Amino acid sequence: MNARFVVLSVLLVLSVLPAARAESEPSVKAAYLFNFAKFVEWPASAFASAQAPIVLGVVGRDAVGDELARTFAGTSANGHPVEVRRVAASDAAALRSCHLLFIPASERADAVLAAVQGHPVLVVGESENFARRGGALAFVKAEGTVKFEANPKAASRSGLTVSSKLLRVARGVVER
Amino acid sequence: MTSPSFRFSDLSIRSKVTLITFAASLVALFAVAGGLYAFQLGQFRQTFERELRTLSRIMAENCAAALAFNDAKTANEVLAPLGVKPEIQHAGVLGADGENFAAFGGKDASPPPRPDATAGVVDRGASWTVVEPIVLDGKRIGTFFIDADYAGPRSQLERVYLTVTAAVLAGSLLLAVLLTIRLQHFITRPIHALATASEAVARDHDYSVRVDPHGHDELGQLTAAFNHMLARIGEQDGAMRESEERFRSVAESASDAIIVADGEGRVVSWNKGARLMFGYEAAEMSGQPLSLIMPERFRAMHAAGLKRYRETGAAHVIGKTVELAGLRKNGEEFPFEMALSTWKTGAGIFFGSVMRDIGERKAAEEALRLSQQKLLDTSRLAGMAEVATGVLHNVGNVLNSVNISASLALDKLRASKVDSFSKAAALIAQHEHDLGDFITKDPQGQRLPRFLQRLSGFLTEENAATRTELEQLGKNVEHIKEIVAMQQSYASVTGVLEDVPAEQLVEDALQLNSASFARHGIEIGRKFQPAPAVRVDKHKVLQILINLLRNAKHAVEDAERPDPRIGISVASAGDQVCIAVADNGVGIPAKNLTNVFRHGFTTKKNGHGFGLHSGANAAKEMGGALSVSSQGEGMGATFTLSLPVATTASDLCTPANQLITAS
Numbered sequence: 001m002n003a004r005f006v007v008l009s010v011l012l013v014l015s016v017l018p019a020a021r022a023e024s025e026p027s028v029k030a031a032y033l034f035n036f037a038k039f040v041e042w043p044a045s046a047f048a049s050a051q052a053p054i055v056l057g058v059v060g061r062d063a064v065g066d067e068l069a070r071t072f073a074g075t076s077a078n079g080h081p082v083e084v085r086r087v088a089a090s091d092a093a094a095l096r097s098c099h100l101l102f103i104p105a106s107e108r109a110d111a112v113l114a115a116v117q118g119h120p121v122l123v124v125g126e127s128e129n130f131a132r133r134g135g136a137l138a139f140v141k142a143e144g145t146v147k148f149e150a151n152p153k154a155a156s157r158s159g160l161t162v163s164s165k166l167l168r169v170a171r172g173v174v175e176r
Numbered sequence: 177m178t179s180p181s182f183r184f185s186d187l188s189i190r191s192k193v194t195l196i197t198f199a200a201s202l203v204a205l206f207a208v209a210g211g212l213y214a215f216q217l218g219q220f221r222q223t224f225e226r227e228l229r230t231l232s233r234i235m236a237e238n239c240a241a242a243l244a245f246n247d248a249k250t251a252n253e254v255l256a257p258l259g260v261k262p263e264i265q266h267a268g269v270l271g272a273d274g275e276n277f278a279a280f281g282g283k284d285a286s287p288p289p290r291p292d293a294t295a296g297v298v299d300r301g302a303s304w305t306v307v308e309p310i311v312l313d314g315k316r317i318g319t320f321f322i323d324a325d326y327a328g329p330r331s332q333l334e335r336v337y338l339t340v341t342a343a344v345l346a347g348s349l350l351l352a353v354l355l356t357i358r359l360q361h362f363i364t365r366p367i368h369a370l371a372t373a374s375e376a377v378a379r380d381h382d383y384s385v386r387v388d389p390h391g392h393d394e395l396g397q398l399t400a401a402f403n404h405m406l407a408r409i410g411e412q413d414g415a416m417r418e419s420e421e422r423f424r425s426v427a428e429s430a431s432d433a434i435i436v437a438d439g440e441g442r443v444v445s446w447n448k449g450a451r452l453m454f455g456y457e458a459a460e461m462s463g464q465p466l467s468l469i470m471p472e473r474f475r476a477m478h479a480a481g482l483k484r485y486r487e488t489g490a491a492h493v494i495g496k497t498v499e500l501a502g503l504r505k506n507g508e509e510f511p512f513e514m515a516l517s518t519w520k521t522g523a524g525i526f527f528g529s530v531m532r533d534i535g536e537r538k539a540a541e542e543a544l545r546l547s548q549q550k551l552l553d554t555s556r557l558a559g560m561a562e563v564a565t566g567v568l569h570n571v572g573n574v575l576n577s578v579n580i581s582a583s584l585a586l587d588k589l590r591a592s593k594v595d596s597f598s599k600a601a602a603l604i605a606q607h608e609h610d611l612g613d614f615i616t617k618d619p620q621g622q623r624l625p626r627f628l629q630r631l632s633g634f635l636t637e638e639n640a641a642t643r644t645e646l647e648q649l650g651k652n653v654e655h656i657k658e659i660v661a662m663q664q665s666y667a668s669v670t671g672v673l674e675d676v677p678a679e680q681l682v683e684d685a686l687q688l689n690s691a692s693f694a695r696h697g698i699e700i701g702r703k704f705q706p707a708p709a710v711r712v713d714k715h716k717v718l719q720i721l722i723n724l725l726r727n728a729k730h731a732v733e734d735a736e737r738p739d740p741r742i743g744i745s746v747a748s749a750g751d752q753v754c755i756a757v758a759d760n761g762v763g764i765p766a767k768n769l770t771n772v773f774r775h776g777f778t779t780k781k782n783g784h785g786f787g788l789h790s791g792a793n794a795a796k797e798m799g800g801a802l803s804v805s806s807q808g809e810g811m812g813a814t815f816t817l818s819l820p821v822a823t824t825a826s827d828l829c830t831p832a833n834q835l836i837t838a839s
Contacts, residue, residue, distance in 0.1 A: 028246075
């Protein structure tokens with residue numbers, strides 16, 4: 001119980017909370033996903049109540065999902081407790097119950113997009129041209145680091161508003 | 177301008193006003209400029225800080241996404257617009273662990289803030305560091321900071337202020353000069369006019385100078401008051417001159433010596449009277465000690481008196497009239513009477529003395545006394561002459577009666593039948609031997625007895641008549657004796673007051689005039705009420721009464737009335753007894769009523785106007801009075817003589833006696 005211990009603990013916590021940029025790609029993506037939630041606005045109807053959890057869903061089994069659940073489950077975003085779910089691409093109801101849905105490259109994106117079309121679900125993918133194909137956000141690799149592209153119109157079609165700040169940081173903005 | 181002997185109070189009002197206006201302008205200006213600068217500096221600092229903090233907050237907000245998504249490039253892009261603010265030297269974004277994430281500007285001279293630094297400003301004087309944590313969804317994800325140059329903008333502000341202040345100062349001073357020039361018209365000029373006027377008044381004693389008032393402010397009031405004061409001083413000066421002139425004129429025209437001396441006894445003022453009295457000229461005496469006009473023997477006393485008065489204020493002769501001896505220039509000593517007064521002024525004590533040469537007055541007094549004595553003697557002689565005239569007049573009258581009686585007796589004797597008796601006796605002697613026959617036979621003898629019988633009757637009658645005349649004669653002689661005796665009795669007691677009954681005096685006076693009254697057929701009426709004795713010089717009273725009775729007699733004679741009457745009454749009135757002599761003669765016109773007692777006033781042809789005058793004086797002397805009343809011309813007159821009642825010791829004791837009888 002000395003000061004040094006307290007400082008060390010604080011530093012440890014601080015180093016863990018934000019995205020650990022020096023970490024692996026899945027953990028970076030997990031952190032990005034968590035941060036995306038903070039720059040997107042859902043319609044009020046998307047939540048049952050002000051305390052209702054915000055559900056971050058990951059389609060299929062993926063390291064990003066693991067990382068997300070490990071790091072952010074139980075934290076909060078925009079005042080909502082964070083809940084991390086793994087959902088099957090075929091389970092349309094489960095897909096639609098998520099607020100944010102990450103579709104790893106291993107999954108078939110088009111089917112999931114079709115399943116959640118018209119529902120307030122922020123779809124984030126990492127397959128090629130995902131944003132052009134109707135995804136709101138898409139991870140891309142650039143200069144050796146993880147970046148993302150945004151399609152705000154796709155997001156708005158789902159009733160979501162993407163912050164201009166996020167758009168500014170985005171690698172590219174797809175307007176279709 | 178500034179010399180070692182420079183003093184503000186010696187400056188002219190104009191310079192003072194100018195200086196004061198300058199000083200006031202400077203002080204006001206510096207106060208305003210200083211206050212404004214301090215305020216503006218505070219404002220500037222606040223604004224500077226607020227701007228930087230606002231900027232920091234915006235930057236922190238805008239950098240949040242870039243930091244969240246590890247996008248240093250975007251972060252740098254976000255920071256780039258800071259270049260528009262020249263005071264920002266350096267800005268940076270630190271990651272959560274304090275690592276540099278993005279930066280703007282050159283090398284950061286100051287150490288970057290700690291990763292846990294709170295929002296705020298680190299003031300290092302010339303430069304500030306503004307710190308703003310970067311927070312995303314309530315969690316701190318990094319730190320934004322700006323290093324700004326504070327000294328530069330501040331010195332720029334100072335330069336602006338100095339320039340503006342200098343410009344305003346110059347403008348204000350110019351305005352102050354203009355104002356002073358303008359104020360001069362309103363303040364300096366009236367004061368200057370006042371100063372010039374008062375200098376002229378002080379120099380020339382000319383109180384007719386007036387200053388033009390310029391308005392109704394304090395200066396205007398001052399000017400008006402100054403003019404008013406001058407007018408008052410002028411009036412007072414005039415009044416003082418007039419009074420001084422009057423005093424000088426009075427003092428010069430006075431025959432008395434009027435001398436003013438200072439506290440040292442030195443002559444200050446010497447009038448004509450003094451010159452005439454002492455023989456010294458005013459110029460000769462000015463500043464000389466008063467002892468010069470005193471005989472040697474009084475000088476020590478005079479010096480001691482002066483010294484005493486100066487030291488103790490005790491005066492022996494001030495306010496009194498004293499008789500002293502003076503010394504003329506020619507050495508002659510003379511008596512004078514002096515009244516001394518004293519007064520104090522700012523210049524000290526002064527003595528004023530009015531001196532009168534009483535040598536002449538004393539001589540005049542003696543002459544007056546002598547003439548009065550002479551007059552008194554004359555009056556007494558005149559009075560005595562009056563009485564003597566009365567006496568002689570009466571004696572004359574009585575002698576007339578005596579003469580008549582004697583003539584009548586002589587006539588009677590002449591016409592006496594004694595010779596018939598002798599013839600009868602001779603006839604009887606012839607017939608001695610035949611008396612019987614002769615009587616019985618002779619016819620002549622037969623008539624003899626009847627003749628004798630008739631003769632006897634004649635003789636008896638004659639004897640009676642003669643005896644009557646002789647008795648009358650004797651009476652008249654007795655009367656003369658009485659008059660003479662009375663005159664003697666009055667003459668012998670002159671000047672002695674005696675207690676006598678008033679009626680007796682009245683009766684004596686009437687007695688003295690009775691023959692005269694009888695001769696002129698004047699009826700005398702008496703009315704004597706009981707009256708106490710009077711204490712008088714009876715000779716004088718008799719003189720007065722005789723005079724009054726004679727005047728009354730003349731008055732009724734002149735009136736030529738068929739019934740001339742004189743009334744005389746005695747009555748008691750308090751401690752006086754009044755004797756009134758009234759006549760129904762010519763009376764006295766109202767205009768003469770006040771003159772009758774005046775010396776020299778007379779209506780008689782041969783009068784000398786002395787009788788009533790001396791009578792009135794004598795009555796006054798004895799404690800009485802003589803008065804007159806008349807209804808007017810032809811209405812008669814009444815003279816009233818009041819005389820004091822004789823008061824004896826027993827009279828005075830009467831009240832005590834009454835007390836005894838009352839109890």
